[in-house]
Amino acid sequence: MRLIDQGHEVSVGYMTNGSMAVHDEDVVNRLSFMRHFMKTFELKEDKIEEFSVKIKSFFQSKDSSTIDLPEVVEIKSLIRKREAQSAYRFCGVDDDNAYFLDLPFYKTGKAQKNPISDEDIKRVKELILEIKPHQIFVAGDKADPHGTHQKCLEIFRSAFQELIDENQKWVEDCWIWQYRGAWLEWPIDEIEMAVPLSPDEVAKKRSAIFKHESQKNGGVFPGDDARAFWERAEDRNRKTAELYNQLGLPEYQAAEAFKRLRF
Structure with missing residues (x-):
């Protein structure tokens, strides 16, 4: 939202359809x-x-080892897509600047994902090449219990490395920032950019998170933390700001932390 408020053109790319994170x-x-x-x-x-x-009959007979029907996967994907649209529109991103890549590795209908394929890398590479951004923000969560963020990061790294190997000159001026969401924050000595957040900005971020209604009261894969995702995010941002304040920096409501990804 800060970038949009400052007049920058912002695009959003969703690498997976998110269906596994929707409750039956x-x-x-x-x-x-x-x-x-x-x-x-x-x-x-x-x-x-x-x-x-x-669908109801399927759910009644479903157990923890059952793979969702293709129709169920599609419905869950549509739920996540509509929630994503509501969130990015709230943040000021145009529909023309939102991309749903629906990467194949994720589409198994179960927690265990497929191996990363050339098609996964190709779709991400094509999107990066289409936009040629000055900055990229990518999830750096490696502690998520289902491992999706880790695979997405690996796919991104492979795609960007191919662009480097092709001597795409614009990538030399493209800075890549990793952020973290519902899980662990970066250690304070690894943070390379911290963006202070005002109380109003914290409230706006919470409202954007709430647009993802299927995730609001607890995810399918919450890990060991019983808090809702929005609570984790706010607590993480608040604690980061408190750490900087203890180090002598001004006091802020919260701070979003980023670590640069280098090749």
């Missing part, structure tokens, strides 16, 4: 809404009723 209950709720919506406005509902029964 969210799917049932969306289907229930659709059924009642169609009934209220007297739209044809025979297909949605049949479809809802099929």
Whole structure:
């Protein structure tokens, strides 16, 4: 939001469809809404009723080892995409500057992902090449319990390295910053850029996080931390600001920390 407020052109790239992070209950709720919506406005509902029964029956027989049906994966993907759209629009990003890459490695329907493929790297590389950004912000969370962020970072590194190997001159002026989200913060001695946040900016960030309704009250893969993701993010930002204040810097409500990724 800070970059947009300053007049910069900001693009957002979503590497995975995020379907594994959606609870089954969210799917049932969306289907229930659709059924009642169609009934209220007297739209044809025979297909949605049949479809809802099929999905509910699947969930009733599902256990921890069951792989989601392709239809379920698609619904969960749509939920995450709509939430992402709501969030980036709230932050001021245009639809034309949002990209959903839907990388193949993620699309297994289970916690264990596929090996990274050439297609994964190709899609990320093409997006970077299309935008040719001056700065890139990429998730540096390696502590996430499902390992998705780690694989996304590996894919990004491979894609960017290919651009370097191709002697793309613009990459020499492209700075890459790693951020962290719901898990561990960077050690204070590893932080290379810290952005102070005012109380209003903290509130705006929380509102943007809340746009991801399926994640608001606890994720499918929360790890060992019982707090909601937004609480973790705010606590992390607040503690970072407190550390800098203890080191003699001005007091701020919060601070977002970044570590540069070098090649």
